[in-house]
Amino acid sequence: MTLEAFEKWLSSKEDPGPMSELEKEFYNAHQELKVTAPSVVAAQTVRDKLQCVFFPVDQDAKEELRKLANHTVNYVQLAVDTLNEAVKLECSKTSISPEQLNEVIPRDKPRYHFYRFSHKYNSQDYDSLFFIYSMPSSGCTIKERMLYSSCKQPFLQAALSAANLSPDKKIEIDSKELLSLDILIEYTHPAPQMKEKSFAKPPGPSQRGARRVTKAVG
Incomplete structure (x- = not known):
């Protein structure tokens, strides 16, 4: 069952009634959000409220995002703080290579990342800003998945407003x-x-081995 399918099912019923284990997990995550993040969930359907959730960006994060805009750092990692309902700074790096991103991106927690990719292509210099949304395929809770997905677009708007950052x-x-x-x-x-x-x-690698990035946005 997808999140969208569950939301339609939940909005159509006043009494959840018998549920499968997966439905219970979605339902419990929804109920938990009512307690831990009441501004996220109200009387409307899950999708109506979670489609676009704004959590403010804390000051440390804003400062590092401005450094990124000014080319002082080339990498900033951020996390959604569900307890304080904010997007907070996890770390930043002055200068790391694309390969070094694999060392700093967590493999067990979702995160937002900005990375300035300065490179040469066809004898020309380029400076491209990447927004990377990392989401483990397993291990994180449905609550985390719901929040990171719904906070993403408002966070990008906040980054644009606070630091004039617009990813390429x-x-x-x-x-x-x-x-x-x-x-x-x-x-x-x-x-x-x-x-x-x-x-x-895009098509995945033809041979077995380390998986490569598979999703692109806009």
Whole structure:
């Protein structure tokens, strides 16, 4: 069952009645949000309230985002703080390579990331800003998935307002996917025949081994 299907089911029933284990998990996450994040869930349906949830960006995070805008750092990692209903700073780096992103991106927790990808392509210099949304394929709660998904767009608007940051590329990865110079080059300079889609999945590697990033956004 998808989150959207569960939301339609929940909104159509006053009494949840018998539920499968997965339905119970969705329902419990919804009920927990009423207690831990009351501003997120009200009397409306889950989708109506979770489709776009604004959590303010804390001051430390804003400061590092401004440093990113000023080219003082090239990487900023942020997390959704469900207890305080805010987006907070996790870490920032002055200068890391695409391959080093794999060392700082958590494999067990969802996160937001901004990465400035300065590179050369066809003898020209480029400075591309990536927004990376990392979501483990397993291990995190449905509550975390709901909040990170619903806070993403308002957070990007807040980053634009606070630091004038507007990403050139937005991608989504899971815990098994790795980033590299070649992968970021592919996203920044796609082949002419490739059509970009929101959260599209390009073909995966033909051979077994480390998985590569599979989702792109806009």
